[in-house]
Amino acid sequence: MRVTKGAQIVAGTALLAVAVAACGGGSGTETGNSGTSADTPVRMELGEPQNLLVPSNTTESEGAETLAAIFEPLVNYNENKEAVEAAAESITSDDNKVWTIKLKPGYTWHNGEPLIAQNYVDAWNFAANQENAQGAGYFFGRIDGYADLNPGEGKTPSTKEMKGLKAVDDTTLQVTLTAPFSQFKTMLGYTAFYPLPKAAFGADGKVTTEFGEKPIGQGLFKLDKPYKKGTDQTIELSVYDKYPGKKPNGWTKLQFKLYNSSETAYNDLQGDNIDIHDSLPASAIASAKTALGDRYQDQPDAGIGYIGFPLQYNDEYKDVKMREAISMAIDRKTIAETVFSGTRAPADDFINPAIAGYRQGACAACSYNPGKAKEQYAAANGPKKLELGYNADGGHKEWIEAVANNLRANLGVEVTVKPFEKFASILDDLDAKKYKGMFRMGWAIDYPSAENYLTPIFSTGAIKTGSNYAGYTNPEFDETVAKGDQAATAEEGLKFYQQADDILIKDLPYIPVYFYRNNSGYSTKVKNVKINLLNQVEWADVEKA
Amino acid sequence: MGRYIIRRLIQALPVLLGATFFIFAIVFALPGDPVAALAGDKRQDPNIVAIIRDQYHLNDPLLVQYWYYIKGIVLEGDFGKTFAGVPVTQLLAGKLQVTLNLALVALTLEAIIGVLLGLWAALRRGRATDTAILASTLLLISIPTLVSGFVLQLWLGVWLKQVTGTEFFPISGATQGLKSYLLPGFVLAGVSIAYLTRLTRTSLVETLRSDYIRTATAKGLSRRRVIGRHGLRNALIPMVTYLGADLGNLMGGAVITETIFNLPGIGLQLYNGVYLREQPIVVGIVTVLVLVYILANLVVDLMYAVLDPRIRYE
Numbered sequence: 001m002r003v004t005k006g007a008q009i010v011a012g013t014a015l016l017a018v019a020v021a022a023c024g025g026g027s028g029t030e031t032g033n034s035g036t037s038a039d040t041p042v043r044m045e046l047g048e049p050q051n052l053l054v055p056s057n058t059t060e061s062e063g064a065e066t067l068a069a070i071f072e073p074l075v076n077y078n079e080n081k082e083a084v085e086a087a088a089e090s091i092t093s094d095d096n097k098v099w100t101i102k103l104k105p106g107y108t109w110h111n112g113e114p115l116i117a118q119n120y121v122d123a124w125n126f127a128a129n130q131e132n133a134q135g136a137g138y139f140f141g142r143i144d145g146y147a148d149l150n151p152g153e154g155k156t157p158s159t160k161e162m163k164g165l166k167a168v169d170d171t172t173l174q175v176t177l178t179a180p181f182s183q184f185k186t187m188l189g190y191t192a193f194y195p196l197p198k199a200a201f202g203a204d205g206k207v208t209t210e211f212g213e214k215p216i217g218q219g220l221f222k223l224d225k226p227y228k229k230g231t232d233q234t235i236e237l238s239v240y241d242k243y244p245g246k247k248p249n250g251w252t253k254l255q256f257k258l259y260n261s262s263e264t265a266y267n268d269l270q271g272d273n274i275d276i277h278d279s280l281p282a283s284a285i286a287s288a289k290t291a292l293g294d295r296y297q298d299q300p301d302a303g304i305g306y307i308g309f310p311l312q313y314n315d316e317y318k319d320v321k322m323r324e325a326i327s328m329a330i331d332r333k334t335i336a337e338t339v340f341s342g343t344r345a346p347a348d349d350f351i352n353p354a355i356a357g358y359r360q361g362a363c364a365a366c367s368y369n370p371g372k373a374k375e376q377y378a379a380a381n382g383p384k385k386l387e388l389g390y391n392a393d394g395g396h397k398e399w400i401e402a403v404a405n406n407l408r409a410n411l412g413v414e415v416t417v418k419p420f421e422k423f424a425s426i427l428d429d430l431d432a433k434k435y436k437g438m439f440r441m442g443w444a445i446d447y448p449s450a451e452n453y454l455t456p457i458f459s460t461g462a463i464k465t466g467s468n469y470a471g472y473t474n475p476e477f478d479e480t481v482a483k484g485d486q487a488a489t490a491e492e493g494l495k496f497y498q499q500a501d502d503i504l505i506k507d508l509p510y511i512p513v514y515f516y517r518n519n520s521g522y523s524t525k526v527k528n529v530k531i532n533l534l535n536q537v538e539w540a541d542v543e544k545a
Numbered sequence: 546m547g548r549y550i551i552r553r554l555i556q557a558l559p560v561l562l563g564a565t566f567f568i569f570a571i572v573f574a575l576p577g578d579p580v581a582a583l584a585g586d587k588r589q590d591p592n593i594v595a596i597i598r599d600q601y602h603l604n605d606p607l608l609v610q611y612w613y614y615i616k617g618i619v620l621e622g623d624f625g626k627t628f629a630g631v632p633v634t635q636l637l638a639g640k641l642q643v644t645l646n647l648a649l650v651a652l653t654l655e656a657i658i659g660v661l662l663g664l665w666a667a668l669r670r671g672r673a674t675d676t677a678i679l680a681s682t683l684l685l686i687s688i689p690t691l692v693s694g695f696v697l698q699l700w701l702g703v704w705l706k707q708v709t710g711t712e713f714f715p716i717s718g719a720t721q722g723l724k725s726y727l728l729p730g731f732v733l734a735g736v737s738i739a740y741l742t743r744l745t746r747t748s749l750v751e752t753l754r755s756d757y758i759r760t761a762t763a764k765g766l767s768r769r770r771v772i773g774r775h776g777l778r779n780a781l782i783p784m785v786t787y788l789g790a791d792l793g794n795l796m797g798g799a800v801i802t803e804t805i806f807n808l809p810g811i812g813l814q815l816y817n818g819v820y821l822r823e824q825p826i827v828v829g830i831v832t833v834l835v836l837v838y839i840l841a842n843l844v845v846d847l848m849y850a851v852l853d854p855r856i857r858y859e
Contacts, residue, residue, distance in 0.1 A: 131596065134593070135593070230637075230814075231636075231640070233807075257718070260803070260807055260813050261804045264698070264806065265807075267698055
């Protein structure tokens with residue numbers, strides 16, 4: 001669900017995408033306000049958060065980045081992409097079904113209350129209850145009792161508590177799932193799983209607007225003043241004295257500056273008016289490498305872009321050989337380097353390199369081979385006319401046109417490119433079985449497990465309730481994923497997920513085209529800026545230069 | 546005069562009401578589901594969609610939705626909430642100020658530069674200065690805001706700061722008072738400056754050919770007085786009309802400039818409101834713009850009487 005940026009910055013960037021000139025070039029200089037005292041804030045570019053700052057209603061990156069500074073998750077992710085305990089002391093289970101989470105002592109809320117297990121129970125029950133219409137409510141779908149809180153449209157939940165969720169004592173939380181799930185621990189680092197203090201709830205049991213404007217967390221930073229959405233241009237934070245974990249060395253203030261356009265933010269980075277920019281625009285990549293030097297960073301980002309087929313109701317695409325041929329006819333490398341200026345990488349697996357389980361070159365049909373493509377397409381008797389749909393509001397036109405040109409040139413077929421107004425319009429037409437062509441599709445993960453690239457997009461169950469827009473169904477795939485879910489350890493589970501990944505590579509219900517990259521840069525005033533798996537800055541490591 | 550103003554303001558009421566309904570209906574007619582647009586690349590939980598739709602009365606017919614909207618304004622002074630739960634009044638209060646500041650700075654720059662250049666060109670009619678001014682206005686008209694905005698931001702914001710070490714024009718944000726608005730104001734006013742220059746020149750050239758100018762000169766009045774009192778004042782009427790109408794245009798058309806210079810104004814808010822089909826935002830902004838147009842027109846009409854004593858209002 002995570003859109004890459006807040007609506008604001010997407011809209012702003014899309015608006016300015018028409019700009020012909022790349023507005024980079026030149027490097028920064030000193031501003032008037034010199035000095036590196038602890039009171040000068042570290043300043044970071046951010047898009048406007050889409051909603052008020054409530055963890056269970058935050059499913060986009062900008063709100064998540066803000067909340068990550070204020071809250072401490074149960075787990076963090078280390079450099080090996082594994083989940084390690086943060087606010088949790090231990091997370092254990094004998095059967096992958098009943099999980100026991102012990103809390104680490106020492107954490108307090110920014111208003112002084114101690115952090116207790118009940119805070120998690122309250123927050124999760126609130127998030128899962130359909131009456132509260134929280135955007136991230138579905139994250140709790142695996143917990144026993146979720147169904148009671150979500151009886152369906154027009155019905156009122158019979159209870160306000162999930163029966164699978166219990167605070168055994170102040171420091172122990174017990175979670176029972178409906179079915180074993182080996183990856184449960186990896187899920188817990190996400191925004192939706194943050195706890196909420198007693199002070200968050202109003203008399204009616206709902207999170208108050210005041211809390212949404214000035215959330216009280218238990219993490220590294222506390223908000224200095226309420227964030228008035230729409231009016232404020234910055235979000236100001238300072239280090240919470242009683243935070244028990246690692247604190248940044250030599251600075252105490254953090255400022256998020258809200259931008260509508262990442263091009264403008266890049267100009268401000270060059271002018272040393274901000275210190276960290278974690279979403280450099282494609283137009284600036286070429287100049288950023290020379291202008292920023294070592295201060296430019298490029299790392300994998302967990303998103304994937306696909307071309308999908310309406311397998312469920314259009315038999316034209318039924319032949320795997322023909323889908324393989326289409327895949328081999330796409331010149332991913334050139335698209336990544338030219339169309340995307342290196343902000344994407346050619347895809348060669350259904351699992352992204354940012355996540356454990358990725359195997360380089362796993363998808364053989366993902367390498368460019370125009371000769372074989374043409375031969376195989378002819379042998380499979382592929383249709384002479386193809387249609388390729390995309391949503392025109394997300395900057396997808398260029399790469400879709402490039403793919404269409406590849407297919408025309410390499411397969412000798414006629415390709416019509418069909419723009420849809422919004423992404424939702426494609427989905428509506430697919431649901432109504434009205435649109436019969438290929439379509440552009442994308443996925444950004446909900447939690448960093450290989451499983452998240454499989455079940456929500458390709459399982460049979462996801463046709464109705466998830467994002468299986470191809471309508472792909474293969475019992476062998478479903479079984480293999482289920483084996484992974486039930487495996488004794490996360491590592492063992494991964495082996496099954498890779499087997500399931502192999503099935504996808506064989507069946508190609510979608511064609512993976514590119515992996516996202518994260519392109520960031522920082523100013524001369526800071527150093528040691530690291531961006532983690534969730535695209536969030538590791539604040540405790542950042543130092544002033 | 547007082548009665549005239551009151552009458553004009555009363556006449557504005559049905560215009561305002563009509564505009565709100567019209568805009569409400571247009572946004573209503575946009576394709577796609579506003580709730581689905583919130584979700585990005587993932588299907589939303591149908592339960593939650595249903596609940597949000599219910600909360601915002603999205604399942605009701607147009608007239609019922611409009612009734613809820615107007616009822617909220619009249620009875621509770623509530624202009625509605627965005628899907629994020631932020632009251633529209635709070636959202637717009639700060640942003641309107643920014644856009645109004647930007648538009649006023651742009652209008653002032655436009656009036657000063659436009660009139661001066663036009664005056665200069667008219668007085669040097671047919672000579673090199675005139676040609677140079679006309680050529681540069683053509684240049685201004687043909688460069689889109691998108692290009693001039695980024696180029697000036699890079700030259701005067703980033704490079705000039707590098708070369709001189711001081712910041713003359715902030716690159717982005719509205720935190721440094723008037724200074725923040727100068728560059729974006731100029732960029733926003735660019736095309737209008739060009740038009741106003743040409744309008745001033747033409748209008749003045751025409752006026753200067755009139756009989757009364759010849760009479761004034763023959764009376765032995767100084768050149769300054771002839772041009773200032775008799776020429777320019779009479780030539781001002783079309784210019785004032787243009788400036789009045791332009792205030793609304795500048796406010797409504799500021800989206801690109803606001804985005805480039807990261808000014809938190811209503812432009813991008815309007816764009817997003819339309820994109821997400823958030824009726825309260827779109828209607829709120831458009832209503833304010835209509836109000837600006839109405840007031841600007843009223844001021845223009847009153848200015849006529851000041852400029853030309855023959856015009857009287859009852």
